[in-house]
Every structure is written in C-alpha cells, then in structure tokens.
Amino acid sequence: MSDLLKNLISGEVLAANFEESKPSFNSQEALDEANRCLYCYDAPCITACPTGIDIPGFIKKIASGNLKGSATTIMDSNPVGASCARVCPTEELCEGACVLNYSTKPIPIGDLQRFATEWAIKNDEVLFKAGKKNGKTVAIVGSGPAGLSTARELARLGYEVTIFEAKSEAGGLDTFGIVPFRLPKDISLWEVGQVRNLGVEIRTNTEVGKDIFAEDLVEEYDAVVLAIGMSKVPMLGIEGEELEGNYDAIDLVERSKNGDYPEEFAGKRVAVIGAGNTAIDGATTSVRLGADNVKILYRRTEAEMTAYDFEYEFAKQDGVEFRWLTNPKRFISDEKGHIKQIECVKMELQASEADGRPRPVEIEGSEFLMDVDIVVKAIGQTRHMKMIEAFGLEHQGGVVKVDPETFITSNPKVYAAGDVIFGKGIGEAMVVTAAQQGKDTALAIHERFKQSVTESA
C-alpha cells in the first residue's frame, strides 16, 4: 500500500512543494518600492514595529544601494529580522501603519526587509561585533527568538553567554515551528550563526533537567534566562485519540522542516482540529504532502479564529475547507486500528465567557459522521511545566510570572522572556514580540550588572 502511495507523489515534487512559496523581490522591484517610500519623519511604521526598526532608514539604504547598512539597521533592532520579514503579520503592524494606506497603497515593508537581509545572507556578511568581555556569565535556556535575541544583545555588551538547547539545532520556533514554505530553515540558522559569531556558545542536544540541572545553572551563572517557549499540542481527551493517523501539528511541521515528509498523506482526507496559525500550518502542510481534501474543524466561527488574516487567506488559496461550529466527539477506528471517521457535533455560540469570547455549546442531537483518513491536532500548546517547576518559579498554568519592566521571575537570578511568559491574556505570541522581550531582558540584566562591571573594568 505504501509503495503505491509513494508513486502518487515523488520525493522531488514533495521537496519542491515545501520550498518558500513567495518569491523574493528582484532588484528592480526592491528599488521601485524603496523609492516609493516617503521616508516619513517620526514614521508610524517604526512605532508599529515591536522591535522599533528604523524602517524608513533601512528602506532609504536600499534605494541608495547601501544594502549592508540596510541589513545592519534591520538586524540591529531585531536579531531575528530575516525571519520576521517572512512571518510578521505586517498588515497589522508596520504596513498597516504606513501613511500611504491613506493615499495610495502601503509600502511592502516585509518584502523589502526580506530583500535587504537576503543580501546579507548571500554575501556572508558579519554585521555585529562582540563587546569587550566584562567577566559576567549568563545561561540562557532555549534558543528560539527570545533566547537568541537576549544572547545577541548580551554578547554585544560583553557578557559570556551560553545557550542550552534540547534540540539538535538552534533557532526554536523559527527553525522547527514555522512551515518551511513560509520560513525556510536556512534563514533561521543564519540568524543563529550571527549570534554564534559573537562568541555565544550554543550547546545543542542539551536538555535542562536531564543533561544539566536547573539548580546548577542558577548556582554557576550570574544570571539565567528562561526562554523555553511552549511544548506540544495537548490531548483532546476524547475517545480514539490513540489511533493510527492522529498527528500533532507541531510535530508535523517539525518533520517537514527536517525534510522528513510523512508518506501517508498522499491522496487522503485530512481533518485539522483548531483554527490558529498552527492549524493553518497543519492544513497547508497536509496539502503539500499531497492530501486530496483538507478541512479545518473549529468549534467557533470565522470571527473568533486566532489565525492571522494572511494565514487564513493563504489556506483558502491552498484549497483548505473550513467547517465552522464543528467539534470532534470521538475518533472511529477501521479494522487495523487506523482512524476512518470522526464523530462530530454541531455547536452554537452563547453569551460571552469571562474572557469576552462567545462560548460554544453543543447542539443536542446534531452529531454526524465525517469520513477522514488523518487527523491533525492544533488546539494550542502545552507548557514545559517540569522545567518551570525545576527552577521553582511562580507561574499561572505554566505562564511564568515576571516583572513587566525587568523580566525578573520569582527567583531574582532568573529572567524569562518569549512564549513562556505569554498567555492568560497577557502579551502577544508573535516572533517579533519575543525578539523585543529578548532585547529588553538583556538590557535589564545589563542594568543590574552595569555598575559592578564598570567598577571591575
């Protein structure tokens, strides 16, 4: 059977399906758009960028042919600026704020940012230098956007930084968690390389709690930063979840990032549960794996879905179908222990819950069966509870509590940034926000040690 499926979609076609879907600007497009930028003073796009990139400045440098300067301006403000050029919801941020929205059409800031950073990548540019060593050491747990950003800023300030990363490669979400046709792995690994070039030691395959212990880190380093993000998709807690053909969207994306494409999707019917950005990733990945039909099942409606508009649009263009107000009740097995059907129930929305979102309630007797071959779960992410508890940090359901100014946790030596402090109605889960939190955390650490560092120097 699997031999037959292999023939349906060849390895080459698969690999091509997972190449970056949107082409880069050529020089002419970049120049045309750069010259269209008004170079506003006190520009609203800068304010709208969580990392405060001098956007008119970097665009002006594209126009003048100073591409190194352009990339430096971007990466200076945002250590993961090449990734953000691809994954930021720009229409809600910089491009949404562009003054040209009121006269013609906004400048494609994300594409220009991609153009400038791509130039730096292609030319192997080293954009920053490490600061003079100041004798202080910092351990960072996790090498995603928040961890990398903290490390980059600290290294520039002269700190000796060690990152502990459980996976085999660094970069976290950008390397493993965003579909390759939106963000190729190489881009994230280039950003990792930029940080490594500053003398930051990145110990991959090193799991805190197993290969090294939390208390040792707190003991041995002057400060510890927890930037561990989030974990896998939680269990739905319904019958049949253990059946074959049941995938975790985060695992699925990670496999595709590694070029490890599951074969069984070709020609199949896929149901994705959930309607956030990860659900869209799960759905569009399924399409690229050759699925015949992909449906997103969501217990609320289009209005409540958390996926960005451009992600939603992207999925629709991929032919993904949406089944609103639909919830799975149980998975039904075939004779081999593989999913063959979902029993679904129709939902209706009732008055708001405490968090302001309408509450979905089952419509009695509306159960129906849906024929599927594969289910991809994307109903949020669990937390690295063990790790948080190993550090003994105060948290609320896995959301680590920090001082919003200093990013200090309940342990004064331990800081936290990124998705590990996102949730329960606080903050934003964007890569760009994590990058800024990393910068802020580094500054807060420096603020604390600045005096002793200057005295000893």
Add this chain to the structure above:
Amino acid sequence: MADISIHFAGIKSPNPYWLASAPPTNTGYQVQRAFEAGWGGAVWKTLGEPILNVTSRFGASHFNGQRVAGFNNIELISDRPLEDNLKEIYETKKRFPDRVIIASLMVEPQREKWHEIVKRVQDVGVDGFELNLGCPHGMSERGMGSAVGQHPDLVERTTMYAKEAAEVPVITKLTPNITDITATAKAAARGGADAISLINTINSLIGVDLETWNTIPNVNGKGAHGGYCGPAVKPIALNMVGECARNSEVNIPISGIGGISTWQDTVEFMLMGAGSVQICTAAMHHGFRIIDDLTEGLENYLDEKGIDFLSDIIGKSVEKYTDWSSLDLNHKVVARINNDVCINCNKCHIACEDTSHQCIDMLTDADGNDILRVREEDCVGCNLCSIVCPVDGAIDMIDLTPTEPPMSWNDRQTAIQMLKNSK
C-alpha cells in the same frame, strides 16, 4: 572601517559632508541640529548687509511622480542681524569644536568692505570663509553675487581682498552662469584662494501655472528668475568640477556642490576631484537625518573596495576626463539584447528606429516568440537602447575586440600632417 575624515585646504573635518550655505544653515539652532545628526561641517548662510526677503521663495520640478528632481529659490542672503549670526556661530563652534564652520560672505566688491566683514567674522572663530560670488538672483542686481562671479577680474580682486584680511582658509564659490568655469576658477587661484567651491545655483524659471499664468514661484502675481539646484543639476556640476580639477592652472582644492543626494553622488564628485562636498536640497527634502546613510554608505563602499582612507580616492577619475579629440576613434561598442531577460516593451526598437541608426529588428524566433535583435554591423554603439530599456540586464553594451590600434582625432591629424610633410 574606512576613515572618511578629510583635510580640505588645511581644514580638518570628521567627514566630507558640509551643509551648503543656504536655508538649512540660517541659524545656530539648525546648524547644531545638523551637527547632532552627524554632519561634518556647515557653511553658514551668507553674511553681509541684512536684506529683505519676499514670499513665496521656492519652486520645484517633479518628474514622473518623483518629487524634487530640481529645486529653485529666490531667497537672498541672511536676513538676520549680523550680531545674531556671529553670536550663534560662536556658540555653535564652542559646542561642536570638532566640526567645521565656514562663514559665507557677500559684500560689494570693495577692499574696505571685504576687510571689514572678514575681520568681524574672524573674531568669533570660524574655520574658513566662503566668498559668495555666485548667487544669481536679487543680489546680482545690486552688483554682488554672480554679478561679481561672472567677471574673472572681479573674482580675482575680491578673492585677494578677502585673503588680505583672512587668517583662515578662503574658499571662492563659483557661479555656473558663465561660459567657461575654468576662467573664473583660474582667477580665484590667481587671487590667492585656498580652494574653490562649485557650483552655485543656475538661472532658472521652474514653471508657469496653467490656470493663473503666474510664474512659479509667484510673488503677488509676478516672478523673477531663481537659482536652480537639486538632483537635476548634478551632471552640470560634475562636469564643472572635472573641468577645474583637470586644469593645471587651477590646482587648488575643490569643494563639490550641485545635486549631491547620496553617498554614491559623493563618490563620483570625489573621484572627479572634489576634496569635500556640500549638500543642501537633499537635506531640505528629507531633513538632516540623511547624514546617516551618507556616511555609512560611504564607509561600506570603501570597506568593500579595500580602501582605508577616503582621501585616497580624491581625483582618481580626473585623468580619465579629457578632450573629445583625445578619444579613441577605433574603439567599437555594440548593443546586445538578452531576449531571456527582455520583457518586449520594444522601447529600444522604436528609439533606435526613429531617432538613432535603425539597427534593432523586431523578429519572431523558431518557436514563434517575439524577439529583438541588433544588427551589429549597423550599430554605432550610441547607448540609446540601453538607456531607454526599463529592465536591468536586458541590453548589454559590449566592447568588441579592436581590429585596429587606438587612434584619436589628434593622432589622426598628426599622422595626416606627417604624411603631407613627407611628400
């Protein structure tokens, strides 16, 4: 990182960028803002007998949707009391001792008047003087500015007057509203100028309003010619800088002015012999913050070229700039069209067919695709097709392997003369 500081006619500047004498350098507040942003120097708005100004004062030509391709003004020299300017120059220099302040001066071409103003301004401490012998509007009607700058003898004499009293370098600023720029450049050198700066603005009328038939800019229904500047004048300025740089009788440093907007323009002017550059219109269009890209772009360019000092590039293209009669008549360039890049707008064809040498054919290839092809034997290598082509890389201008040794018009005339003589 390359060193972009300069030593210009004895004046040290942390970078080659000075604001030209113009509205941006009208007050201490403005010049200090510019220095905070990173400008290397400023040539203060021209000092002299305070004048009265009119409104409105500026006009601009926009070209195909790009604003300010060219810019003109009918503003005169400083309209503020000399004492106020001097006080602000003193304060600014005290706050920014490492930056350059040049005082631009304009008085009537009389020895006592020049001595008097040079001494007064010198007392507050400036790094040099620039003699405004170029302003083409208003002041010229009163026997100053370009009324002086258009007469080599007056240029020489005025420069001499200033030099007699000056203890700091004197830069004579030249007007382009003259047939041969080297005539006044040489005169400035003879008068003892430590350097020349060029170009001042060009006589111009920006336009006429189609509704009111008023000229632009308009002052209560009337207008007067103004000084033209901005990106559009760059080629005129670059030529004049080059002409002065290659003239052995000029032989003093040149501060390049005229349409410089980017670090690339700066490189061109410096290659063509400028030892510093002055900028006005680009700052008026975008603010002083443009200095960031101007300096960084220049540093990155030099780093990429492996050049440690900006001063090493000054004048490096001057020897390549010569008279037409020294050009090689046997050099052959032809156009080649890359049909895989070409987008088939046919602009090259029609430009060549109607206005050049009818050598670009519109053809169909074996697969039925439209293609364009140059008949190289008829191509004169004029560049027109590659100039009108909107796509990078669609047309290459190729140097053909020479079949004959180089021969210029001068060589040819000499050879003919030798033949005649031998007969």
